[in-house]
Ligand SMILES: Nc1ncnc2c1ncn2[C@@H]1O[C@H](COP(=O)(O)OP(=O)(O)OP(=O)(O)O)[C@@H](O)[C@H]1O
């Protein structure tokens with residue numbers, strides 16, 4: 001499945017990517033490589049297409065009627081929009097965490113193993129192990145290990161978001177996409193999620209959309225700045241924040257808009 | 259500007275008062291209706307005292323006071339249920355002017371006899387052949403022993419006869435089939451074959467007939483023996499009345515009862531109401547077949563409408579693209595919800611009974627069609643259930659769609675993003691979350707359908723059906739049978755009865771039972787919804 005030739009190159013890369021919601025073009029000629037094993041932050045003013053780009057990566061945009069992609073977007077060198085590609089398999093390889101925590105109204109355990117169950121995993125031991133592993137990885141294990149069978153709806157907002165991360169981690173994706181994962185959380189929960197991201201990267205490639213510049217600076221290795229559907233600038237986070245090349249980037253970072 | 263705002267403010271007050279008044283009016287009307295039904299039902303079941311009324315002209319009668327009003331001349335009148343239909347030239351009730359009443363007493367020996375025919379009998383103890391009067395407990399013991407002996411000696415025979423009747427029906431139908439085959443057989447050997455079968459069937463038919471005739475003779479002899487046992491009563495005027503024990507369903511002495519005994523009799527009356535068959539053109543007896551028919555009808559309707567409606571709702575909400583077709587379907591569904599139920603009845607009659615039922619009969623029972631016998635091509639509980647199902651379908655579809663729409667799209671996306679297919683998402687996440695709403699809508703629709711009468715009148719509800727659509731005779735479930743229904747029963751007793759006045763208490767009771775059934779369904783909907791909500795609660799959303 002995976003293309004070994006690309007083991008060292010970028011895990012995903014967009015070339016000449018255009019995206020349309022019906023008539024409206026949301027992404028214009030994006031050329032962007034997502035570095036393997038690193039955390040990439042997508043920043044930019046509201047409506048500039050960050051979420052759209054993110055959702056191109058696991059083809060969640062397919063769900064929008066009348067949407068259309070042009071150009072190529074590859075994962076491990078394979079075009080994910082090619083006709084024969086299995087979307088289900090793609091989404092297992094590219095997990096996603098949403099802005100609003102969205103646990104299912106099921107038990108904590110069932111939430112975590114959901115992805116495995118729908119993939120057909122039946123073995124009790126395997127599910128138990130995956131559940132514990134994922135919860136540990138998302139720093140939730142100690143808080144919930146005694147109440148795995150209880151409804152997930154009883155957890156706090158921050159715990160919900162970590163549960164969603166555990167749920168994504170359980171299917172062992174290569175990339176985890178996070179769309180403003182902390183915007184609905186209080187500062188303490190935000191810190192926990194940020195720690196978690198730093199913890200997860202390396203094993204997983206992370207792409208995170210954020211409006212919080214400090215957060216981007218803290219958790220990401222590389223940053224891409226989007227503006228009006230175009231990719232303005234991309235580079236090492238430190239460099240981009242200190243010495244931006246484009247004027248728009250500088251304006252945005254200094255808070256002149258957005 | 260300021261003046262206008264003031265005007266709106268006072269308007270608002272008037273508006274609130276108006277809404278409050280309408281709410282109060284509605285509540286009051288519901289309260290009055292409920293009270294009316296409950297009070298009248300209670301009066302019908304609670305053992306009332308028998309009054310012995312002496313009139314100015316010296317005549318005496320026994321009766322229950324049931325009503326009072328002013329005559330057109332402004333005189334106060336009382337209505338009594340005097341029963342004893344056969345002695346009062348067919349009338350159960352009697353009006354008397356209050357001023358004509360000299361005295362009203364409650365003789366402790368007054369007896370109320372519930373009879374299998376001619377309605378109730380009201381009387382006093384009468385002298386036996388030797389001039390002695392039988393005590394209530396003696397008569398009660400005699401009745402008990404009579405019933406035991408009847409159950410041991412005659413009842414099995416009666417059952418046997420009934421089942422022989424059904425056997426005969428079956429054999430008769432298969433003889434019909436053999437004859438039909440013979441008449442239509444082209445080749446000689448086939449003709450020969452079916453002729454042989456026909457002869458065999460005919461033999462069986464006459465064997466069954468002979469057996470049932472012998473049994474009938476025996477049964478009549480036994481019945482005759484039993485009918486020799488009698489009890490002697492007297493009317494208020496002192497006339498002796500001899501009633502065979504076989505005609506007595508129950509005898510009671512309400513004037514001598516303690517409160518506890520009354521409560522006991524009340525419970526027995528409730529039990530009888532729910533478990534006995536109607537008697538005497540539905541004016542007496544219980545409502546068991548109607549209750550049974552209603553419950554079974556609602557069950558069949560649920561089984562047919564629920565899966566279809568939910569599937570259609572799911573398709574419309576989850577899969578159908580928002581095109582002309584789905585929009586048309588939605589408009590059609592919403593309009594169907596407003597179609598009068600009688601129109602559904604006509605559709606059921608035309609499509610289900612004449613169309614489908616007729617086709618089934620043509621296909622599997624051509625011989626019966628030739629002989630003019632309907633099986634599925636006539637009204638039946640299955641057709642009524644399907645018609646009602648059709649009637650509830652729009653509600654179920656709309657409820658399903660709405661319940662699905664309340665599931666947040668984040669949840670849907672969360673599942674899809676984990677690599678679930680749409681169907682997995684639907685089945686494992688969305689449906690469980692939508693189920694409280696779906697079920698609530700469905701049960702409410704069911705409750706409405708349970709009280710629906712008009713379409714049933716065209717599709718299989720009848721005033722009297724002794725054979726239930728579910729019984730111990732092969733094949734146990736008889737979906738093609740006509741059935742009785744509480745709603746139709748109310749209509750029949752209240753407006754089609756030969757003796758409307760006498761069936762009035764039963765009308766109230768039947769209405770109460772139907773209401774309880776409907777409320778029970780509604781109540782279960784509410785509990786179910788609450789339990790499901792607790793289970794799939796969406797805290798934090
Ligand atoms: N489902 C949709 N249908 C039509 N247009 C859409 C849809 N989703 C987004 N858009 C449009 O596409 C553009 C990019 O949207 P996108 O959600 O990617 O922005 P964003 O950068 O994530 O913004 P934010 O920071 O507010 O989340 C916006 O102009 C938006 O209005």
Ligand SMILES: [Mg+2]
Pocket residue numbers: 050051052179209
């Ligand atoms: Mg966004």
